[in-house]
Amino acid sequence: MRSVCIVGASGxxxxxxxQHALDRGYAVHAVCRPQSVTKLDAFxxxxxxxxxxxxxxxxxxxxxxxxxxxxxxxAPWGVRQYASGTAQAVLDFxxxxxxxxxxxxxxxxxxxLDVYSRTFLTVLKLFTWIARFLRLAExxxxxxxxxxxxxxxxxxxxxxxxxxxxxxxxxxPLWSRHVGDPVLASNRTRRVDFALFMVAALDMDExxxxxxxxxGCATPSALAHRPGT
Numbered sequence: 001m002r003s004v005c006i007v008g009a010s011g012x013x014x015x016x017x018x019q020h021a022l023d024r025g026y027a028v029h030a031v032c033r034p035q036s037v038t039k040l041d042a043f044x045x046x047x048x049x050x051x052x053x054x055x056x057x058x059x060x061x062x063x064x065x066x067x068x069x070x071x072x073x074x075a076p077w078g079v080r081q082y083a084s085g086t087a088q089a090v091l092d093f094x095x096x097x098x099x100x101x102x103x104x105x106x107x108x109x110x111x112x113l114d115v116y117s118r119t120f121l122t123v124l125k126l127f128t129w130i131a132r133f134l135r136l137a138e139x140x141x142x143x144x145x146x147x148x149x150x151x152x153x154x155x156x157x158x159x160x161x162x163x164x165x166x167x168x169x170x171x172x173p174l175w176s177r178h179v180g181d182p183v184l185a186s187n188r189t190r191r192v193d194f195a196l197f198m199v200a201a202l203d204m205d206e207x208x209x210x211x212x213x214x215x216g217c218a219t220p221s222a223l224a225h226r227p228g229t
Contacts, residue, residue: 003027004202005064005094007054007086008073009047010036013103013164016195017071018043024199031063055085061093069099069202074145083145091152099208100149100156101201103194106179106187108146108160110211115180150211157201158211161194162187173197174222175212183226186219193217 004021008014010032018040021028027048030040034051052059054075064070072090074083087102094100106120149156162184169192176183197214201207215222 003029003067004069004071004199005029005031005067006071007031007060007063007090008075010039011073011075012191013195013198014073015039015042016192017198018047020196020199021071022046026069029063029067031059053082055082055089057085057089057093060086060089064090064094064098067095067098069101070094071198071202072100072102074102074104074142083142084148087145087148091148091154091156094154097155099202100154101198102146102149102156102158103198104142104146104158104160106160106162106213108143108158108211109179110146110150110158114178114213146211155208157204157207157209159194159198159201160211160213162189162213162215164189164191164194166191169193169196170216170218171196172200172217173214174217174226175214177210177212179213181213182224183221184213184215185221185225186215188219189214189216 004026006014006017006028009018009030018028018030029050030047031050031054033053037049037051050059050063070090072086074087090100146158149158165188167190170190173189173193174183193216
């Protein structure tokens with residue numbers, strides 16, 4: 001891996017990914033909204049910026065050109081098909097053998113075998129209704145984005161994050177193929193470590209065409225159910 005494109009680089013998760021990628025010595029192309037460029041000032045001179053909306057196909061085409069990997073934040077915010085438009089552009093324009101890693105939440109399911117608590121489903125339903133009513137987000141469009149990714153023959157991974165919190169890194173999160181695995185019960189991951197897993201997934205061939213659900217490695221459930229314990 002020599003160069004990566006980070007789509008959605010100005011957000012909290014995106015900025016952590018930029019730092020992790022630079023720490024690994026990667027050349028970084030960063031896509032972010034024009035009004036958010038200043039959020040990346042700390043990386044001036046170390047990254048190549050592509051200001052524009054992440055569902056702008058021309059911006060994505062230019063940004064992913066020559067990159068060995070693409071890290072994409074599938075943000076559900078807005079009502080203009082940001083998630084599905086962004087995912088489709090990355091699938092269409094990334095280099096043929098590029099590793100594609102996308103981020104989303106636990107609500108996405110690849111094979112329908114995930115087991116969700118009643119509380120989780122109730123909160124998700126309420127958030128979806130409020131977001132749709134206020135025209136703030138399109139959860140259904142994020143689902144559509146992942147449907148397109150799952151149907152693609154590309155070398156993709158969809159990383160499904162638990163609830164996020166700030167704080168110093170605890171290390172690489174643990175993962176499971178299905179929500180409902182006891183190791184995931186704590187439902188908590190440091191945002192900096194979610195970003196760490198995204199970058200690490202670029203080199204994890206076992207995750208190609210998989211949708212791992214992650215949890216912080218120092219959470220009670222991870223400590224209790226860590227493989228080998």
